[in-house]
Amino acid sequence: MKRLSWGMVGGGEGSQIGPAHRMGAMADGHFTLAAGALDHNPEAGRAYAQTLGIAEDRAYGDWKEMLKGEKDRPDRIDLVTVATPNSTHYEITKAFLDAGFHVLCEKPMTMTVEEGEDIVRTVRASGKVCAVNYAYSAYPMIRHMRHMVDAGDLGAIRTVVANFSHGHHAAGDDADNPRVRWRYDPAQAGVSGQMADCGIHALHLASFIAGDEVEKLSADFASTVSGRVLEDDAMVNFRTAKGTVGRLWTSTIALGRQHGLDIQIFGEKGGLRWASEQPNQVYWSPLGGRTQIIEKGEAGISDMAARLSRVPIAHPEGFPLAVANIYVDLAAAIHAQKSGEALDPVANHFPKAEDGLRSMAAVYASVESAKQKGAWVDARPPMFR
Ligand code: NAD
CATH class of the missing domain: 3.40.50.720 (NAD(P)-binding Rossmann-like Domain)
Known part of the structure; x- marks a missing residue:
């Protein structure tokens, strides 16, 4: 190309x-x-x-x-x-x-x-x-999880639990640090702090892996460090269009958690677990069977994951190559437009x-729900209702 x-x-x-x-x-x-x-x-x-x-x-x-x-x-x-x-x-x-x-x-x-x-x-x-x-969402093993959901390995999805909780803004005396302060200042950050910054990554992952969309949510926001206006910790319960029960915890004060992005998805036939700090492994627990580790690069991995893997089994790839995977897909999409050929569905x-819009609708719904003490709020963008 x-x-x-x-x-x-x-x-x-x-x-x-x-x-x-x-x-x-x-x-x-x-x-x-x-x-x-x-x-x-x-x-x-x-x-x-x-x-x-x-x-x-x-x-x-x-x-x-x-x-x-x-x-x-x-x-x-x-x-x-x-x-x-x-x-x-x-x-x-x-x-x-x-x-x-x-x-x-x-x-x-x-x-x-x-x-x-x-x-x-x-x-x-x-x-x-x-x-x-x-x-x-472009890590090979995240794409593999989506492949397993699409293939029906998990059966109907019941629950998804996502966290993006780190401890890097836990220091109370950091409140005057200009690199930290703007994130909790509505004039600069907008309506939300941590939910808009990191929560949306975890919520997007939950939707992507489940192949589903957030429909409504109930949020509890807290500003745990004195002087912060916007939330530095949030718990969001949600329901998807297909009826899946969702839980999201996002925080900046969770000392001991480093990157802190992880996700579990539970279906009627099995559960999957992945964490960004060990991105090559997915833990698969089939109903009635033993937990297995599915490793990036091993035989039998889906095309969706294999096309985005570059180094041999057990070698880490990491975040810049996850970003590279977005560019791999974009190159395919742009070439398809230029040539007039159909885009390969795996790309x-x-x-x-639409995902960027859904995130913003979820952020505003969370802010509204938190103001109303956790009332359930429609989280869909008006144009998708
Ligand atoms: P940063 O402050 O470290 O860097 C911002 C850069 O943009 C600086 O080089 C600055 O000079 C430049 N800049 C600012 N205004 C500009 C303008 N009007 N025109 C041209 N250049 C301008 O910020 P960052 O942490 O790199 O974040 C940038 C964006 O990336 C943010 O929106 C952030 O949310 C996002 N981000 C995303 C991820 C992810 O995982 N997808 C991770 C980190 C940051």
């Missing part, structure tokens, strides 16, 4: 997620980094872009300049990744989609449900590919604008 041309907005020098995108997009030779507006500081962004090999005339000072510069080029970028702070995602994603680019947006895709619906409408009108970087499991 011909290499695609790729650009980035955000993800500048020293950013947290920028390097994972660069490693991911280039890992399999599908994309070449050709353009970028990488930093909130135009000069720093231009200079850093050139150190990454971007030509001087495509090392832009800001995203508007980049859009203008790329729009009419015959060799314009195929895909743009938006890896800026949350409040800018909507405007940048919308503008690039409107100009006919494919987009991979960081999570959360938008700050409100209305913006999320607008992005979904824009994607549907433009026919462009728009993905959201829920990269955990069509990447998280889409």
Whole structure:
């Protein structure tokens, strides 16, 4: 397949997620980094872009300049990744989609449900590919879990329990740390702290593995560190469209939990367990049988997982290659559009604008429910009711 041309907005020098995108997009030779507006500081962004090999005339000072510069080029970028702070995602994603680019947006895709619906409408009108970087759903063994659910190995799904609870904001005297403070400040973070930051990853995983959608929820939010306005701990009970019972715990004060993302899914014929800190193994407990470990790379693994595995059995791959798997799927989707051929269904499991919208609807429903002391609230975006 011909290499695609790729650009980035955000993800500048020293950013947290920028390097994972660069490693991911280039890992399999599908994309070449050709353009970028990488930093909130135009000069720093231009200079850093050139150190990454971007030509001087495509090392832009800001995203508007980049859009203008790329729009009419015959060799314009195929895909743009938006890896800026949350409040800018909507405007940048919308503008690039409107100009006919494919987009991979960081999570959360938008700050409100209305913006999320607008992005979904824009994607549907433009026919462009728009993905959201829920990269955990692209770990090979997560795709294998979904394969097992689709194959009926678990039977009907009864319950899913997801956690994204870490302890990295547990220090009370960290309240003045600027890297921590903004996350709990409604003026900067929006309506929700930890639920919008990490809870949505776990909720997306639950929906993805179960092949189902969250329909309603009841939330209990707490700000356990004095001075925080937004929640640093949340427990959310939910029900899916197919009637599955869901539990989600997300927290930033859970000392001793490091990354803290794990999930269990229980069906009538068996249960599965996975944790992001041991991403190569899935624990499978069939009804009436012994617990087995299914290992990435072993014989008999599904195509859905095998196509996204690169190193031999028992060797770790890790987060940047999970991000790379999103780019593998996006390359397939963009090539399918360019050639007019149908997209291979196994490549069509990447998280889409609809997933970004559903997350935002779940965040707003959780905030509303928490205000009403845990009342059950419809968690579906209005356009999907
Ligand atoms: P960061 O603060 O470390 O880096 C942000 C980068 O964007 C910086 O280089 C900054 O200069 C640049 N920037 C800011 N405003 C810009 C603008 N208007 N135009 C161009 N560049 C701009 O932030 P981060 O932790 O890398 O997070 C960025 C996004 O990625 C956030 O939305 C965050 O939620 C998301 N994120 C996602 C994951 C994941 O697992 N999917 C993990 C971490 C972060």
